[in-house]
Amino acid sequence: MVILREGICPGINEEFIKALQSEDIKTVEDFVSCNPEExxxxxxxxxxxxxxxRRVLLTQYTAFPVSGADLYExxxxxxxxxxxxxxxxxxxxxxxxxxxxxxxxxxxxxSGKTQVCFSVAVNISHELKKTVLYIDTKGSMCANRLLxxxxxxxxxxxxxxxALQKIKVFRVFDVFSLLACLQHLRSNGLQKASVGGGxxxxxxxxxxxAVLSSLLGGKQNEGMSLLMQVAGELKMIAKDFNITVLVxxxxxxxGNGHLKAGLGQSWSHVPRTRLLLQRVEDAETSSLRTATxxxxxxxxxxxxxxxxxxHWSEERRTSISGKRKLEERSKP
Amino acid sequence: MTARVRMAENGAQLVSRLEGRQSxxxxxxxxxxxxxxxxxxxxxxxxxxxxxGKTETLYHLIIRCIMPVQNGGLEVAVVFIDMDxxxxxxxxxxxxxxxxxxxxxEGDSSESEPEERVHSCLRRLSVVHCNSSVQLLLTLHYLExxxxxxxxxxxxxxxxxxxxxWVDRFNGGESTACQEANxxxxxxxxxxxxxxxxxxxxxxxxxxxxNYASDPGVPEVPGSSSSSRRxxxxxxxxxxxxxxxxxxxxxxxxxxxxxTKNHVSKDHKQVxxxxxxxxxxxxxxxxxxxxxxxxIKFVCDx
Numbered sequence: 001m002v003i004l005r006e007g008i009c010p011g012i013n014e015e016f017i018k019a020l021q022s023e024d025i026k027t028v029e030d031f032v033s034c035n036p037e038e039x040x041x042x043x044x045x046x047x048x049x050x051x052x053x054r055r056v057l058l059t060q061y062t063a064f065p066v067s068g069a070d071l072y073e074x075x076x077x078x079x080x081x082x083x084x085x086x087x088x089x090x091x092x093x094x095x096x097x098x099x100x101x102x103x104x105x106x107x108x109x110x111s112g113k114t115q116v117c118f119s120v121a122v123n124i125s126h127e128l129k130k131t132v133l134y135i136d137t138k139g140s141m142c143a144n145r146l147l148x149x150x151x152x153x154x155x156x157x158x159x160x161x162x163a164l165q166k167i168k169v170f171r172v173f174d175v176f177s178l179l180a181c182l183q184h185l186r187s188n189g190l191q192k193a194s195v196g197g198g199x200x201x202x203x204x205x206x207x208x209x210a211v212l213s214s215l216l217g218g219k220q221n222e223g224m225s226l227l228m229q230v231a232g233e234l235k236m237i238a239k240d241f242n243i244t245v246l247v248x249x250x251x252x253x254x255g256n257g258h259l260k261a262g263l264g265q266s267w268s269h270v271p272r273t274r275l276l277l278q279r280v281e282d283a284e285t286s287s288l289r290t291a292t293x294x295x296x297x298x299x300x301x302x303x304x305x306x307x308x309x310x311h312w313s314e315e316r317r318t319s320i321s322g323k324r325k326l327e328e329r330s331k332p
Numbered sequence: 333m334t335a336r337v338r339m340a341e342n343g344a345q346l347v348s349r350l351e352g353r354q355s356x357x358x359x360x361x362x363x364x365x366x367x368x369x370x371x372x373x374x375x376x377x378x379x380x381x382x383x384x385g386k387t388e389t390l391y392h393l394i395i396r397c398i399m400p401v402q403n404g405g406l407e408v409a410v411v412f413i414d415m416d417x418x419x420x421x422x423x424x425x426x427x428x429x430x431x432x433x434x435x436x437x438e439g440d441s442s443e444s445e446p447e448e449r450v451h452s453c454l455r456r457l458s459v460v461h462c463n464s465s466v467q468l469l470l471t472l473h474y475l476e477x478x479x480x481x482x483x484x485x486x487x488x489x490x491x492x493x494x495x496x497x498w499v500d501r502f503n504g505g506e507s508t509a510c511q512e513a514n515x516x517x518x519x520x521x522x523x524x525x526x527x528x529x530x531x532x533x534x535x536x537x538x539x540x541x542x543n544y545a546s547d548p549g550v551p552e553v554p555g556s557s558s559s560s561r562r563x564x565x566x567x568x569x570x571x572x573x574x575x576x577x578x579x580x581x582x583x584x585x586x587x588x589x590x591x592t593k594n595h596v597s598k599d600h601k602q603v604x605x606x607x608x609x610x611x612x613x614x615x616x617x618x619x620x621x622x623x624x625x626x627x628i629k630f631v632c633d634x
Binding site: 001002028029032033057058059061062063064065066067068069071072075076079221222224225227228229231232235236238239264265266268269270272295297298300301302 | 421458469514601
């Protein structure tokens with residue numbers, strides 16, 4: 001609620017506020033909901049002044065309608081699709097991560113969510129030369145691993161350093177610091193965070209359930225409210241700055257024993273696309289994973305693709321029979 | 333009592349108020365009951381879990397409204413209030429292009445370029461983003477002027493009106509009246525708008541409250557899979573349709589549509605179902621549909 005105070009708009013002074021308070025009107029929404037004619041009769045303010053103030057307040061605080069045609073033109077020019085670097089994931093995501101949307105990776109521990117986030121971050125900073133903001137809530141960010149991934153892409157030290165510089169890491173360990181970090185990013189503009197000419201195009205939060213799941217449950221409302229506030233901030237950042245947001249989440253089992261994303265029904269409406277990562281049973285190498293598309297507005301659901309965490313840019317053909325000899329790349 | 337005291341309106345506003353808006357009764361006979369389509373002043377609530385096709389159905393209905401009459405549309409202007417940044421304009425335009433292309437194959441398409449036709453349709457749509465329930469209330473007050481001055485505006489879509497449910501509940505503290513105050517004021521304002529101007533309102537609500545048979549007051553506890561096994565499985569359609577928004581909103585709803593996931597068809601396509609109940613007709617109108625590239629395809633079941 002927005003409290004009526006002196007100076008929030010021209011025409012509101014001390015006596016104006018006092019006169020309204022005598023009618024028990026303390027907030028902007030109470031004021032706007034009242035009929036100005038009745039109000040002018042009840043308190044000592046002039047009808048003209050009330051109507052003028054009402055108009056100014058409405059102009060200040062409402063959201064304005066945008067014509068569909070203008071919105072479409074704007075979206076056409078600003079929406080981008082960022083490739084993840086892995087052809088199997090790109091196929092599932094309909095050619096990549098779309099800006100202006102939230103994509104969610106879910107999976108049990110060890111299913112590779114953080115590794116996928118690293119690989120996508122490295123791809124965006126090295127191939128696409130854009131800045132990535134990485135919010136780490138679990139302490140799992142490891143710069144050495146990023147360097148390893150970059151070293152397999154290019155032997156040039158300078159390029160590696162440049163790409164590493166484009167990944168900005170924020171460490172937050174509770175929901176209030178997460179909200180403060182997101183609000184700070186949103187209000188100061190992301191341009192300040194961009195590095196070396198590459199504008200910010202991706203925000204990753206690994207993982208959002210680590211800070212939220214401890215607040216949920218029981219009958220308190222605070223946890224759900226904080227969850228929805230985090231969701232609102234992420235969405236606003238994605239839409240207003242035209243970046244893609246990638247979050248990771250844990251899994252639980254539903255009543256039928258199937259895996260579903262954590263954080264409950266209210267969070268499930270938030271991401272636009274959801275991938276479920278799972279280990280491949282009886283695989284020759286332990287780095288194979290499958291990704292299942294469980295929510296998408298662009299593709300048929302329940303598509304499954306297999307991919308290898310170690311060989312990120314290779315197209316993986318699922319073999320039905322026979323063995324495949326995979327070279328173990330020696331890690332430098 | 334306060335309705336008698338009206339602000340002075342000019343001639344155009346008077347005519348637009350008295351003339352009435354274009355009727356939307358035939359907007360989609362597949363999903364609305366026979367003779368029970370949304371008339372002037374009706375409020376339709378679209379309720380369902382995530383991924384059950386509510387947004388796709390909204391796009392389908394909006395496109396029906398904004399398309400020109402020669403393509404089978406109603407040429408009605410639409411205001412779309414987007415509360416959770418969910419609106420996908422690119423998807424809407426791809427469905428619109430598909431529809432315009434298929435309808436123009438029969439008719440004469442020499443008048444204008446396809447792009448120009450898409451633009452003229454999109455000019456009938458306005459989109460507003462709200463980021464709190466207070467902003468929704470103030471925006472509705474602001475839009476009152478738009479409704480009175482534009483008689484071609486027949487449909488208001490709010491997606492979704494339950495987005496700020498938890499935030500409001502927390503901000504309201506202990507008292508339920510405080511928690512529901514914003515939504516109650518919005519519902520009262522919507523009631524006034526629909527009665528004065530005869531617009532139709534479509535609103536989506538997320539299904540987040542589980543309908544426990546023995547304990548109706550308990551909201552769903554996320555992450556606790558052990559407790560969910562005690563209750564019925566989620567296959568029954570009444571499991572998630574507990575109405576949880578304030579009474580003022582429930583009083584103005586005239587049609588309620590429940591969306592659920594049905595089965596997966598033989599060609600691996602998910603089939604969705606809607607069940608529409610309204611206060612004017614008896615019984616439930618059910619319908620099945622699939623989501624394809626060009627929008628919604630209804631599956632004839634009878």
